[in-house]
Amino acid sequence: MTANISPEERDRMLQWLNRNLRDLQKYAHQYVAYNGDGIIAVNEDLDRVLEEADTSGVVYSIYLVPGFTGSIVILPIYFRTVSRHEWQPNYSVSLRNQNREIDLTMLVDSGADFSVISFKIGQNLGFALADREEILVGQTLGGAVKYVLRRIDFSIDGYQFNAPVAWLQQETADIMLLGREDVFDRFNIEFRQAEEKIIFTRREKE
Structure with a gap:
């Protein structure tokens, strides 16, 4: 179900995700509903995942497993690295459009002009x-992607704002990014890779 996830539960969920990124690769191109205790549902069909996760009665977030095995990301090209540190800068975000809302786990990407959502997530919203x-x-460096721009309500750590997203028009494009437009203007974002943590701090209005 979609609910206000506490900071403690959010951190526990992201810790579980980061510990299990390699194992999740067997679900490449699929949607995974998960929380700090593990996987709740997984399927290529987002509606089926949401239905099963909602039936469970527990809080969860949706993660779209990308079809790559590397751990350094340059949209949308992925490279293997000699480093054993496989943490990725994912963060919990809630998206709302009218009366539809979904909790997602998105990759924070300072190289993306706009936030990006998949075709199926856009349809669900x-x-x-x-x-x-x-x-x-x-x-992009990996070729061309088709998209349309939409505006949507974001909620990050309880702070709500409206920002544009690029809604991808290719069902096979498994990209979910939290990009710069509006988001990076509202937050100072600190990446602490050694601690496997991202800190969002709201900026004061100038």
Whole structure:
């Protein structure tokens, strides 16, 4: 179910995720509902995962397992590294569109201009293409991706704000990113890789 996740539970969930990133690779391109105790549901069909997770009656977050095995990320190219530290800068985010809300785990990426959500997540939040709406094409190091821009309500550590997202139009693009636009203007973000931790601190209005 979607609920306010306490900071303690959020940290426990992210710790579980970081400890199990390698094992989760067997679920590449699938959606995983999980919490600090482990996996609740997993499937390529997001609706089935949400239904099963909601039925469990426990808090959870959704993680889209990317189809790569490296641990250094340059969107959307992934490299293997000689380092044994496999932590990734994931963070818990809640997204709301009208009366639909979902708790997600997104990769914090300072190299992404906009936050990015997958095609299925956008559909679940109620997004649909307008008649004759122009589909945009973004050029990345890994090639071109098709997307449309939407605005959505974010909640990070209980702080709510509205920001744009790039809604991908390819079902096979398993990318979920928390990008710079609006987000990085509202928070000072500190990456502590040695501690496997990210700290979001709200900026005072200037």
